Amino acid sequence: xxxxxxxxxxxxxxxxxxxxxxxxxxxxxxxxxxxxxxxxxxxxxxxxxxxxxxxxxxxxxxxxxxxxxxxxxxxxxxxxxxxxxxxxxxxxxxxxxxxxxxxxxxxxxxxxxxxxxxxxxxxxxxxxxxxxxxxxxxxxxxxxxxxxxxxxxxxxxxxxxxxxxxxxxxxxxxxxxxxxxxxxxxxxxxxxxxxxxxxxxxxxxxxxxxxxxxxxxxxxxxxxxxxxxxxxxxxxxxxxxxxxxxxxxxxxxxxxxxxxxxxxxxxxxxxxxxxxxxxxxxxxxxxxxxxxxxxxxxxxxxxxxx
Numbered sequence: 010x011x012x013x014x015x016x017x018x019x020x021x022x023x024x025x026x027x028x029x030x031x032x033x034x035x036x037x038x039x040x041x042x043x044x045x046x047x048x049x050x051x052x053x054x055x056x057x058x059x060x061x062x063x064x065x066x067x068x069x070x071x072x073x074x075x076x077x078x079x080x081x082x083x084x085x086x087x088x089x090x091x092x093x094x095x096x097x098x099x100x101x102x103x104x105x106x107x108x109x110x111x112x113x114x115x116x117x118x119x120x121x122x123x124x125x126x127x128x129x130x131x132x133x134x135x136x137x138x139x140x141x142x143x144x145x146x147x148x149x150x151x152x153x154x155x156x157x158x159x160x161x162x163x164x165x166x167x168x169x170x171x172x173x174x175x176x177x178x179x180x181x182x183x184x185x186x187x188x189x190x191x192x193x194x195x196x197x198x199x200x201x202x203x204x205x206x207x208x209x210x211x212x213x214x215x216x217x218x219x220x221x222x223x224x225x226x227x228x229x230x231x232x233x234x235x236x237x238x239x240x241x242x243x244x245x246x247x248x249x250x251x252x253x254x255x256x257x258x259x260x261x262x263x264x265x266x267x268x269x270x271x272x273x274x275x276x277x278x279x280x281x282x283x284x285x286x287x288x289x290x291x292x293x294x295x296x297x298x299x300x301x302x303x304x305x306x307x308x309x310x311x312x313x314x315x
Contacts, residue, residue, distance in 0.1 A: 023076040024193040025109030027186050030083050031126060035116045036142040040173035041065055041082040044183065045202070064204040066197050071187050077195040078186065081108075108135050110189050112182065113165065114173075116142040117155055127163060136189045139165035140182060145172040207285070208235040209312075211247055214284060215277045215293070219251070219262070222273050227261050230254045232301060232311055244288040247281070252298045252307075259295050270295065 029037045045065035067078040105111065113130055130137060139159055144152050152170050159168055167185050171178040197204070212233040220228040230253050237248035253259050263270045274293050281289040301307045 018194045019075065021074055021192055022194055023071075023074060023187070023190040024079070024195050025077075025190045026079045026081065026107050026196075027110045027112060028081045028083060028105055028108040029112045029114060030105065030130070031114035032119065035114045035119065036173045037114050038082050040112070040114060040140070040142065040171070040179070040182075041080055043173055043176055043179045044078075044080055066201050066203060068195070068199050076187060076190060077197065077199070078190070079196055105129060105133055108133070109191055110186050111135055111137045112140055112186070113137055113163075114140045114142055115159070117144055117147040117151060130163075136166045137164075138182065138185050139163060139168045141168065141170045142173050144170045145175050145177065207240070208238045210284060211235045211238060211281060212249065214280045215249055215251070215273075215291075218273045218277045218280070222269065222276070223261065227253070227258050230258055230302070231262070234311065240287075244290055245281070245285055246290045248292045249294070251293060251295045252301050253295065254297070254299055254301060256297055259297050262295050 029041055031037055041063070042065075045067050063082045065080045065082065067080065069076055111130065111133060113126065141152065141155050141159070147155075156168055156170065159165070166189075169178055169181055169185065171182060173179065212235045215233045215235075216228075216231065219231050219233070223231075232252045234250045234252065235247060236250055237246070239246040251262060253262060261269070262273075264272075270293060274291055277293075278289050278291045281291065298307060301311075
């Protein structure tokens, strides 16, 4: 992290925190990556992929005015079943508490069950933009119907139909945010892209490949700890522990003759090399840690405390 002091910025400099919230799997991470222009959040078709609050920092100039936008991708809002879920929801609460603008993301297929999200947002007194995602998969009539529903259901400052996947109306979202941003010096040095260290992104990329390669409970019972991250001149050497809760899950992760873990490792290494722009050597170890999702000590070690 760059620790240079933040000073000498013009009085009209704009800066603020923008929280992206909604139910699981509505496209929050895809939207965040589009808004920041970098792949910071992992994306899979499975719900509850995002477990942490991930900040993406965008600096620029808009109509002659310098700005810094600090976007927060947050876990999908759920009713907690584990201590892990409680920690995930604390990240959502934290992001709403310091938000200057909230992007409430729903999608064209949501079955009007966003009450738990709405309850949280009704307590917020900051501008809220309601985004209806995945309209590329809907007819114009369906989009208009959904917009009409939300106009009567929720008091948003603006309702914007979007396709985060295709980037449709993302510029309009940016305009909606920048127009509501307060004047403030930047919160982070201008050369920073995120608040997370490299190890975090390495563990997230490995975890994404687990979500893509395994079914049922295995991805949800897994966590990745990067135990060693050595950035050498011509290569990054990474050692990672994959935690699971039961020996049967470990066997599934490894696969017959270790084939599945090898496949996952190859996919992760290729993605890590794209992300870091450098050769990567990756070693993975699978370890059984019973009920880690319920253990406060383990959750703290894994960074689930705000």
